[in-house]
Amino acid sequence: MKKIPLFDLKRQHFLIKKNVLKSWEQIYDKNQFTSGDETNNFEKKFAKLCNVKYSLGIHSGTDSLIIALSAAGIKDGDEVITTPCTFSASSDCIVHVGAKPVFADVLSNTGNIDPTEIENKITSKTKAILLVHLYGVPCKMDEIIKIANDNNLLIIEDASHAHGSLYKKKPVGSFGLAGCFSLYPSKSLGALGNAGIITSNNKSFIKKSRMLANHGIKNLKTKYIHYFSGFNKLIDNLQSAALNCKLPYIQKVINRKLEIANQYNNAFEQIGLKGMYWPKYVVPSIYIYSFQTKRRKKVINIFEKNGISTGVYYPIPLHLQPSMKFLGYTKGDFPNAELFFKQTLSLPIFPELTNREINKVIFAIKQL
Ligand SMILES: Cc1ncc(COP(=O)(O)O)c(C=O)c1O
Incomplete structure (x- = not known):
């Protein structure tokens, strides 16, 4: 018997190959490579999975975190409390918006951020808690939400490990201002390249995130008016199509x-x-x-x-x-x-x- 690998994407991709290639062929013929119907469709279905009103497909999980923090108004001089037990993107994003990552220790059973330690790290500069549901196990949300409410802090969930995880029957990605998910190929829901998604119940936050991810543009009617400096970070239609084949x-x-x-x-x-x-x-x-x-x-x-x-x-x-x-x-x-x-x-x-x-x-x- 061959050595058993940690992950084997070949087996999964063999099963959906026909469907993916068929939808990619349609996109090829329509020339809808960047945004298009597949993206709208995927965003709607992913929002449903997380039981939120809105979602926004982004180029990668890292970009989804950067866009979410920027749209939340986190900036130079702010502090964001986060966990040291995660992948580097979870704190890199804080640095990229000019804020300071402040680490808090974790619980020894799950490796997730310890709510008591969060409380010890709050200062007048703290603006948000960026938590990570490590390996897919949700953080202690009741305690974290109470701390956030008592101290007027935003919650951003890095749910890159936890697509569809439930905390007391409620899906992750629906607890704070934003949920950010990596859709990197190895993830439980993975694209065939880089992709990510932001979830939220806040309409103006999603609107701001969409503008940030699309050069500061409001809509197609005012295509060349840039209300602020943005990025080119929306998910592309080809990745959305692959994700639509996997989501069911x-x-x-x-x-x-x-x-x-x-x-x-x-x-x-x-x-x-x-x-x-x-x-x-x-x-x-x-x-x-x-x-x-x-x-x-x-x-x-x-x-x-x-x-x-x-x-x-x-x-x-x-x-x-x-x-x-x-x-x-x-x-x-x-x-x-x-x-x-x-x-x-x-x-x-x-x-x-x-x-x-x-x-x-x-x-x-x-x-x-
Ligand atoms: C917890 C966590 N956050 C963020 C990311 C970054 O996601 P991406 O690779 O899609 O940029 C990853 C990627 O593995 C991750 O594990």
Whole structure:
């Protein structure tokens, strides 16, 4: 048997190839490459998935965060509280709008931002909380919303790992001013190239975001009037078409990944170890299956010997990244975050994994 990969996009893309190529051919014939019907259609359907009024397709997840922060009015001199346990884009976007990322430590069970730590970091300059639902497990939203309301702070959700995750039955991306999603190919809902999307219930915020992402233009009638300096960051019609071919399967993807994660968790439980943690009141749309281990190197070797790939998401917490050195943080500043990333290890999880492959992973887990 071949080594089991962490992700295998070939299997997924083989299944939808005909549909994607057919819709791409139609776009080719209509020459609607940038914006068009496929984009409008995708935005409507994605908004429905997140139970919000509006959504706006953007060129990438990173751009969706930058546009959302700009449209929210975050600027030079402001502070945004965020987590060190995430991918670099979650704090890069804060730097790109001229504001300062202020990290707060995480909870040791989920790796998500700790609400109590958020409170400790609030100053007169704090304007927003940018939270990340790590691996697909929603953050503690009740507590975070209370802190935001009490202190007049905006909430921006980076839901790039969590397409369709539910917190107390409510979808992520619907809690704050904005939800930002990466639709990078490996994500639970992934384009065939770069793409992202912003979700919101706030009409004027979405209008401002759309203008920012389209050169500051209001609408087609006033096409060459630029009300402010914007970007060229709208999603293109080809990516929207590919996403429209995948979106009908998202619930199946979420269910299957959760089923696999539960099987892995049962295997860990059977040998007295802990698998991946999520609270009972959430239904995670798991992007990455990750568990904590004190002996990561040894454990990686055991999986390697059994022909199973493993991954580390992510090796370095953001406060210790060279890119964030200017903020002046040092080792030991966020002990939970540092330990969480030191001990995190991921196993293969994608909907097309066969039962035989899942059993092979379970067999290897039991070797631990
Ligand atoms: C949590 C998180 N935020 C933002 C991004 C950036 O998304 P993109 O690669 O689509 O720009 C990623 C990408 O992996 C991510 O994992």
